[in-house]
Amino acid sequence: MSNIVLVSSPWLSEHSSKIRAKAVPWDGYQRANLVSPSELALLKKIDRQPLAKQQQVFEKEQEVYAGLFEGLLGKLVRVDTVQAVLVGMGDLIGESQDRLNLFYNLQSQSSELPFAPLIKAISLSDEFIQLKATQLLTVLISSSPKLVSDSTLHPLLSVLANLLQAPSPHSKEIALQSLALLLSVTSIRSSIWALEDTSIPVLSSLSKILRSISGASPAGQGVVRDANPQVMYWVGFCFWELTFDRQVCEGIDKKLNLVPHLLSLAQSSPKQKVLRITLATFRNLITLAPQVNVPAMLAARVAPFVESLKGRKLGEDTELEDDLNVLGDVLKEARSNLSTWDEYASEVESGHLAWSPIHESEDFWKENATKLNEKDGKLIKILVDLLKASDDPVVLAVACADIGHYVKNYESGKKLVNNMGAKTRVMALMTHENPDVRYRALLAVQRLISLG
Structure with missing residues (x-):
């Protein structure tokens, strides 16, 4: 039997x-x-x-x-x-x-x-x-x-999306395990991904749990709040299962801001099994969709974390060590091929803005501000879009700072970003609950108003 x-x-x-x-x-x-x-x-x-x-x-x-x-x-x-x-x-x-x-x-x-x-x-x-x-x-x-029909699958997924946000721990754990079982089926993985922009956003609910237990910024900063280690594991396990689908790998970080929050989970979880499942997820991401996920991992500072793990005692966990080696090699090679400008552009395109010396370097901005206009202003448009769409205080603060540097070092920058609605958004951020966002928004507004 x-x-x-x-x-x-x-x-x-x-x-x-x-x-x-x-x-x-x-x-x-x-x-x-x-x-x-x-x-x-x-x-x-x-x-x-x-x-x-x-x-x-x-x-x-x-x-x-x-x-x-x-x-x-x-x-x-x-x-x-x-x-x-x-x-x-x-x-x-x-x-x-x-x-x-x-x-x-x-x-x-x-x-x-x-x-x-x-x-x-x-x-x-x-x-x-x-x-x-x-x-x-x-x-x-x-x-x-x-194969089960949509009329069978969708009602269950709708219930799971709600249970994942339930206040009771047992409801959440049952929902996580149920989702993990469903994601083991290839056709259901595809269905769940396809439903994300509908009224059954299971993955958004899963992502909210990840954010709630990570408390991380999109650059992997911050500390994971106290959370049930088993919940941490099931959340990581569900994302790992998802990343066996190439289409998911191509879009999940952009859609759910996945990489930095998984990094924060791995950095702070006390359980090696959580670390193992997170690194395995990262490996799937760079294997099936390296063109979007390698830049995202560089921007989120995954590489330094991977290097720091290589000196840690991990027992006889050969799979974990293999994932570490592959991640380390891929990210090291990618980083070695990037100029300072390439690194900055990659960070902006990933959406994972974080404080680093280039964001505060006058020399960098004098030399590179006009490059934000290349490709029909692709990067400056992304910065303005991040200001409008992100709810992460670090992303908002860095975007304000970068726009301020851009208009200071590019004479026509003020008119360009104002036409995109940047000034209105930055002025609104002057009342943001985060003090650093308020400060960076104030500096940016001063430059947007005072420069001719």
């Missing part, structure tokens, strides 16, 4: 035990015609029985019980009944692929089975019902021998 992977949750296990021991008035529901006499007979065989006894019953009539649970889920709405049916379904499945196949076989009876009743359950307001149904629906979808 082959095994399957189920979302593991002490919270679900504890509440399932309580529900198994709780009396459900099935006789009354039968008298109310909510369950049939034959369904009642099956339910009584397992009602409040020890798990071992239940398994003996299931073994004799497993196909019947699979159909029973699906049928009851489709028609019952009372919380106690739906809870009991979900627990029974979970007990029947256990960790057995053969038992899971019983539910796929129900498709011969109805094209809506086995997914539709569970989709109905995940929309109910009861917390246990939603989370238990999420656990079961996740394993059914991720283990399905056939």
